[in-house]
Every structure is written in structure tokens, then in C-alpha cells.
Amino acid sequence: MKIFRTLYFSLLLFTIADTCCAQQLTWTVVEPGIWKAVAGNPDGLDLLKTAGAVPYHAGLAEMGTTEFPLPQDEIKATIIDGKTYLRFPLDTQEQLYGFGLNFQTIHQRGKIITLHVDNYAGRDGGHTHCPTPFYVSTKGYGVFINSARYIKVYAGTAVRVDSKTPPEIKDRNLDKDWKPNPYSDAVEMLVPASGAEIYVFGGPTMMNVVQRYNLLNGGGCLPPRWGLGFTQRMQRLADAASVAAEAQAFEDKGYPLDFIGLEPGWQSKSYPCTFEWDKTRFPQPKAFVQDMLKKNIRINLWTNPYVSPQAPVYNNILPYIATHTVWNGAVVDLTLPKARDLFFGALDKNKIDIGVGGYKIDEVDGGDAYLWPDVAIFPSGNSAEELRQTYGLMMQRYVTELYHSRNQRTYGLVRASNGGGASLPYVIYNDYYNHQDFITALINSGFAGVLWTPEVRSSKTAEEWLRRFQSNIFSPMAMINAWASGTKPWSYPEVAEQIKQLANLRMQMMPYWYSEFAKYHFKGIPPFRAMNLEPGFQSMPAEKPVEKEKINLEENPYESVVLKEIKDQYMAGENILVAPMFTGETRRTVILPRGKWYDFYTGKFAGDGQVITVIPGLDKIPVYVKDGGIIPMMPSMLHAPQINQQVDIEVRYYGEMPGYYKLYDDDGETFNYESGAYSFREIKVTKANGKIIGSISNAVAGKPNTVGKVTFKMMTN
Structure with missing residues (x-):
């Protein structure tokens, strides 16, 4: 009876604390698929204002709207002693990504992190060069805390007494599957300030979430060609x-x-x-x-x-x-x-x-x-x-x-x-x-x-x-x-x-890189990114892969948040998968998402939804192009094209499916693209009877045109 009385009073204290200090959050649509709420009195200096971030409205409008992705009543903000306590619900099967520029881990669920600008010293924990207070869930939503403070994050690690879905109680003496880090149903953050701006991003996909976040920042940067x-x-x-x-x-x-x-x-x-x-x-x-x-x-x-x-x-x-x-x-x-x-x-x-x-x-x-x-x-x-x-x-x-x-x-x-x-x-x-x-x-x-x-x-x-x-x-x-x-x-x-x-x-490859950075700017798509953002990719199976083993990625969803991380291969732009080799390695496994993939160098078929083992030799690292992939190339030059300089383009086409690609063009050096002085030239390729038919849309009158002669090369015979 005494135990129940103690528990009762404990829960009563939690209830009183939440009631007297809790903030009623009002969510306002600030851009399509992006909501903001303000808890307490945020600091005058925050990340978005400091960066001078101005949302790229056109890109966000093009993405369209989506529904609020979380139960609003389960997002909690409490202010006690000049500190803001935030809580966001978390389902059993969710994995989390983000929380800044980490060097050793992709999966962030189960981590305790202090987001603190610092030189990286060899151990993930939030002290890093870019501790972005932004995370993405496999459920297709994201959360950003616009605060210039050292934020403490408990990413599914802090278990509340009043949890709606508490972890199962285990006995370490007898239960072999007892774990020191039990499941938690929330992401909780401690912001050492009397308030914070909170942004929630809808999907429906993780890529959509990342796009919306980048576009809220103004879109990704667009370097000069020489960069x-x-x-x-x-x-x-x-x-x-x-x-x-x-x-x-x-x-x-x-x-x-x-x-x-x-x-x-x-x-x-x-x-x-x-x-x-x-x-x-x-x-x-x-x-x-x-x-x-x-x-x-x-x-x-x-x-x-x-x-x-x-x-x-x-x-x-x-x-x-x-x-x-x-x-x-x-x-x-x-x-x-x-x-x-x-x-x-x-x-x-x-x-x-x-x-x-x-x-x-x-x-x-x-x-x-x-x-x-x-x-x-x-x-x-x-x-x-x-x-x-x-x-x-x-x-x-x-x-x-x-x-x-x-x-x-x-x-x-x-x-x-x-x-x-x-x-x-x-x-x-x-x-x-x-x-x-x-x-x-x-x-x-x-x-x-x-x-x-x-x-x-x-x-x-x-x-x-x-x-x-x-x-x-x-x-x-x-x-x-x-x-x-x-x-x-x-x-x-x-x-x-x-x-x-x-x-x-x-x-x-500069025409390809430049076009992919343009998509970063105008669409918010990171030019270099995790496999988890690629359509058709889910996760490498937990068991050791077998060479050339066919796995059904459609039937292999996240059964558990404890899955093998894919942290040694990545997407480079729309069409390329890169799998680096490290010193001393002669072979490696590569996971190929659903859909056919082809060797970047030879055009040969590599696999479809498979984990493959490759022995590329010293001269190359494994690089693959998706079916129908187009890689625009230019002649090798000692220096990048100068402002408005025309260069010939060779369109390399891989696979069997019809290919479609948007080739970006502007003068290459100025900010005139901000006033509309740019274009996306549409490249189309089809294959029939062992031959390809390729086309590129005409240059737009009054816009920069740096595209010279265009030829097409079939990489897959």
C-alpha cells in the first residue's frame, strides 16, 4: 500500500509541475508543410535570424501542403527555472537521423547528445562543427529547434514514470534479454533558455522533410562553376x-x-x-x-x-x-x-x-x-x-x-x-x-x-x-x-x-555536379546524402549479407530500430551511388536499392535490390548509376568554364528505362540567377532495338546558354 501511495504522490507532483509550468503550443503554418510554435520567451538571438535565412517560397510552394505529422497534444513544452523542457512522441519502430554533423553514427535513436559547436575530437556526442538541432524520423517528419543554445537531447532514452507506452520491466537476474538502455517513447530536449521556437516539418517522405528544412533556410548554396x-x-x-x-x-x-x-x-x-x-x-x-x-x-x-x-x-x-x-x-x-x-x-x-x-x-x-x-x-x-x-x-x-x-x-x-x-x-x-x-x-x-x-x-x-x-x-x-x-x-x-x-x-562531371547543386538550391535536395533518403532503399539486413544474395527490400521494413547502419556508401546527386574503398581493402559489400543499377565505368548491369560483393581493384571505387540514369559530361579541362563560356556536352545514358534529366544552366559566376537568368534544359533518352534516341530542349531565349554541341552515348549495350 505504501508503494502505491508513493507512486500516487509522485504522479501527482508530475501532474502539478506539468500543469503549472506547461505551455500551450499553438501551431501556425509558416510555409507549405512547415509549422511553427513558440514556447515561452525565446532569446532574441537565434539561428535563423543570425544566418539571415529567408525561406525560398517558390520551392516550398511547388512541394505543396501536407498534414501535421504528429499528434499535437503529445508535443509538450514546460518552462521551469528559466529552462525549456520539450517532449516529442516517438513510436517503437521509428529510427532517427540528424542532430548535426556526426562522424561515426547515422542512427541517432538511443543517443544522449549535447548540441555544442566544437572541434570534433573523435567521438560522437553532439560536440561537433555543426550541431544542427534538427532531426528526421523514418515516419516522415522532422523537428527543428531554432535556438542558439547548448541543447541537451535524449533521443528515445529518457523513460517517464507516466509514459503511455513504458518499456517492459525486466529482471536482470533471470531475463537474458535485459538491457541497460530500455525503450523510451519520446525525444526530449532541454534548452537552457526561457523559451524556444519549434518547427515541425511534414513529409510524407524523409527526403521531403529534408527538402522543406533546406528551403526554409533559403535553399542550398549554389557555388560558382570554378568552386x-x-x-x-x-x-x-x-x-x-x-x-x-x-x-x-x-x-x-x-x-x-x-x-x-x-x-x-x-x-x-x-x-x-x-x-x-x-x-x-x-x-x-x-x-x-x-x-x-x-x-x-x-x-x-x-x-x-x-x-x-x-x-x-x-x-x-x-x-x-x-x-x-x-x-x-x-x-x-x-x-x-x-x-x-x-x-x-x-x-x-x-x-x-x-x-x-x-x-x-x-x-x-x-x-x-x-x-x-x-x-x-x-x-x-x-x-x-x-x-x-x-x-x-x-x-x-x-x-x-x-x-x-x-x-x-x-x-x-x-x-x-x-x-x-x-x-x-x-x-x-x-x-x-x-x-x-x-x-x-x-x-x-x-x-x-x-x-x-x-x-x-x-x-x-x-x-x-x-x-x-x-x-x-x-x-x-x-x-x-x-x-x-x-x-x-x-x-x-x-x-x-x-x-x-x-x-x-x-x-x-562538372555539368552533373552543377545541376545537382542547382537542385539543392531550388528544390532543397542535398547533393550528397544518405542511402536512407533514396526511394526504394530501406536498410541493410541485420544478418551478414551473402554474395549476390537476393533480398526483398519491399518486405524488409524497419522491424526494429536496432538495424545495421549504412554509413559507408552514399548517393551523389540524383543518379549516382558511391561506395568508397579504404586502405587495405580489396573487396566490399554494396547494397543496391530496388530498381536496376549499372556500373558507372562500364555500363554493365550490377544488380537490383541486392547486397553484392565487389572486387574493384586499386584503380577504382564502386560507383553505380540507376536504371535510366543520365550523367551529362563535358570534355576534360584544366580549368572550369569561364563566365558564359560554351562547352560541349556528352550525355551518358545507363540501363533500359527511358531517361529524363534536367540540366541546369546559368552564367556560372554571378547571382543573376536570383533574378531569373537561368534555365533547366530537359534531356530525354529512349532506347529501342539496341539504339538510343536522345534530345535536349532548346535554349531559352534571353537566358544564358553555355551548352555547345550535345552528343549521346549509350553506356549499357
Whole structure:
């Protein structure tokens, strides 16, 4: 009796707490298939406003409406002691994806996560470069918390006493299937603020949810064509002569090159930074940058945002800095307009205004040993925590605005981002260097609203160098970031020719990559993404696959949330499946979704709804194209096409089904597409009697036309 009395009073206390502190949530449609509710009094600084995110209404309208995907009465918000407690219902069979840029896990159910901007240190747990507070369910809905706080997430791990569907009570003494982590029927979050904006996204598919999220952010970024070419970063103390020599070596050896990155030594002082050219290494910056542009090579400049006392802008910026420094450099409060004018003016003058193509924005992510501490005070009154969660967003946004004001697109690198930043033209990188985890991060980037590059820096063997390079060219930025080692594409002679072929393949595929990024912008479809977002794909079976074994994916739904993760293969655009190889591997398994798939290189049939084992050899990684897939290619070039330059297109067609593809076209460098100066050319291919009939729609009058002669190639005989 005493036990029941105790339980009764406990439940009564829960009821009283929920009643007196619970918030009545009112859901408002803000865009088709997107609802917003406000709990309590949210902070003035949030992710969407900081990123300058403006919804892409046309893309969202095209998707159409859908019904609210969750029972509204089961979504709870409670505010106690200045903190917001959120609860979202979770069914037994749901799996969750998202919660930022994770490196080792795709499935997030059963995790306890603190979403905290930080440098990744080798263990998933929320401390990462982009801890986006957004998750997607296999039931076809998503949730986004628009808060610039360190959010604690219990993703199906916290079991309430008053749960409607509590886990079965087990006895560890006798029950062999007792588990230390029982099932929970909710996702619960703790936001350390007195309120939060909550967004719910409808589907009906997971892909639709991701699209709506990206389109709420303004649509994905659309890089300039040259950004999708090849980049090489120089050693730290490189000078103008060595940069010119590097560019000439690429040309002489026949390796493509579109932009060169300069590391800290371009500045007179760094750690902290002066943001001024070093006069001994770059005595004539404007002439240097312009000479490189004449060779069709852009310059990208490394920087971090911490202002040296020797910087010309230092004295003027002192009223707008935090109480604490980073490497003895001032931390500017970028939430203040006057501070932004001074700081970004320094990044513009004699840099962007002389033709520099972009920035690599370093060390805005974390590392508590050096970044400003949470006890730092900023003159705006915004907390150090909020600045930590948003600093990368602000750096990206305001540099991009400098380029936008000149009607020039940019494409750069950054160490930190967050929710709201999908439209910002930056790719995340870090100092971690595990190849397998790089691929998992690439897969997760599609759920985080960011881009990630599995960059190549150094390798112990020629095999590792080649394996890393193979996956790098099937990524958002084809980059050697070997500033520390000085490694060149040809540094391993035994694989130098294969590396050149891969670099040329990257250039040949530029029409495909550019079109897929256009779909990212206009439709919100991530160009690189998890297999789980592919129609016809569900999950790899829990048991070990058998070579060439036929599995019925239609009858293999998520029977349990404890299924094998698919974290080593991914979709690259609409039609391509990539399955990287890692050092020491000679064979691997690949899961092919329902529908026929064909070898990218040969066009031969590979399988249909099967788990296959392949032995590709050293020169290739497994890459497949879906039935009816079209891959538009251009001739291999040493540099990306210049603005409005016409190039010939070879349409490669795979399989048997009729093919249809939308080839995107604009001038390749400006923001004129925002005013309608673009088109999608329709490519159609049919196959009959062993031959193909292909067509492409006419160029649109008054729009850019960079498409030259079009030919068609049947890859599958």
C-alpha cells in the first residue's frame, strides 16, 4: 500500500509541475508543410535570424501542403527555472537521423547528445562543427529547434514514470534479454533558455522533410562553376613566386586546378591576425591576384577572426570586443552592426576588392583550451554560449554578403556552422583525419543542412593516397589540403596517372555536379546524402549479407530500430551511388536499392535490390548509376568554364528505362540567377532495338546558354 501511495504522490507532483509550468503550443503554418510554435520567451538571438535565412517560397510552394505529422497534444513544452523542457512522441519502430554533423553514427535513436559547436575530437556526442538541432524520423517528419543554445537531447532514452507506452520491466537476474538502455517513447530536449521556437516539418517522405528544412533556410548554396573544380592549398609560408610555380607545375603536368589556398603566412602576423598582406612574401597583392586570375586560377585566403593588436583595425574595434581573448587576439562581437562594418571591411579591403575568390575561415568551432570561455562577456549582452553557437554562421554570412554586393559568387571553407546556414556557400573541414569517419560525416551532412569535404592531406602509402582521392572527387569540394606536408597530386609516382584520371573525371562531371547543386538550391535536395533518403532503399539486413544474395527490400521494413547502419556508401546527386574503398581493402559489400543499377565505368548491369560483393581493384571505387540514369559530361579541362563560356556536352545514358534529366544552366559566376537568368534544359533518352534516341530542349531565349554541341552515348549495350 505504501508503494502505491508513493507512486500516487509522485504522479501527482508530475501532474502539478506539468500543469503549472506547461505551455500551450499553438501551431501556425509558416510555409507549405512547415509549422511553427513558440514556447515561452525565446532569446532574441537565434539561428535563423543570425544566418539571415529567408525561406525560398517558390520551392516550398511547388512541394505543396501536407498534414501535421504528429499528434499535437503529445508535443509538450514546460518552462521551469528559466529552462525549456520539450517532449516529442516517438513510436517503437521509428529510427532517427540528424542532430548535426556526426562522424561515426547515422542512427541517432538511443543517443544522449549535447548540441555544442566544437572541434570534433573523435567521438560522437553532439560536440561537433555543426550541431544542427534538427532531426528526421523514418515516419516522415522532422523537428527543428531554432535556438542558439547548448541543447541537451535524449533521443528515445529518457523513460517517464507516466509514459503511455513504458518499456517492459525486466529482471536482470533471470531475463537474458535485459538491457541497460530500455525503450523510451519520446525525444526530449532541454534548452537552457526561457523559451524556444519549434518547427515541425511534414513529409510524407524523409527526403521531403529534408527538402522543406533546406528551403526554409533559403535553399542550398549554389557555388560558382570554378568552386566545383579542383583546389590545392599551399604551405604555410608560401610566397607569390612559389604560388605561381605551383600553378605552372599543375599546368605542365596536366592536372586540373581552379583555386589555390593560401595558409596563415599570407598575413603579416597570424594567431592573432592582422588581416594584412605580408609585404616580404606578397609585395604586390593586387598584381599577384590579377596575374593568377589571368591564368584562370582564383586565390582563397585562410584566416581566423581573432584580431591582433598590430592589426590596423584593432584600435577602432576595441569598443566592440569581448572580455576574453583567443591567442591574445580580440574577439569581435559580430552581432553589433558597427563592429561588423569594421571587421568585414578589413576582409574586403585589398582582398575581395582586388579579386580574391574566397576565404577559409578557421578556428570558429571550439576547443575549450583556446576559444573564448563561456564566462566571457560581449558588449551586445548576448552570451558567450550564443556567440559560440553562431559565430561560424556570422562569418559565413557577412563574407558572402561582401561578394553578393559585387554580384560575384564565392565558395569557401569553414570550421563551424549551424542550423539556418544551408544557403551559405561554404564547406566544412577539420583537423580530424579518419577516412571512414569522413564518409560517415559526408552522409550525415545531408541531414545537417551543410556540406562536408573528405579532404586529402597526407598518406602513409600510395594506396591510401589513391583511396582518399577517389572518394574526395565524389564530394562537395575536390581538395588537397596538404599545407603541412606539401604533398602534391603527383607525389606518389606509382599512382600519379590514376590521380590525374580522377582529377580529370571530376572536371568532366562538372555539368552533373552543377545541376545537382542547382537542385539543392531550388528544390532543397542535398547533393550528397544518405542511402536512407533514396526511394526504394530501406536498410541493410541485420544478418551478414551473402554474395549476390537476393533480398526483398519491399518486405524488409524497419522491424526494429536496432538495424545495421549504412554509413559507408552514399548517393551523389540524383543518379549516382558511391561506395568508397579504404586502405587495405580489396573487396566490399554494396547494397543496391530496388530498381536496376549499372556500373558507372562500364555500363554493365550490377544488380537490383541486392547486397553484392565487389572486387574493384586499386584503380577504382564502386560507383553505380540507376536504371535510366543520365550523367551529362563535358570534355576534360584544366580549368572550369569561364563566365558564359560554351562547352560541349556528352550525355551518358545507363540501363533500359527511358531517361529524363534536367540540366541546369546559368552564367556560372554571378547571382543573376536570383533574378531569373537561368534555365533547366530537359534531356530525354529512349532506347529501342539496341539504339538510343536522345534530345535536349532548346535554349531559352534571353537566358544564358553555355551548352555547345550535345552528343549521346549509350553506356549499357
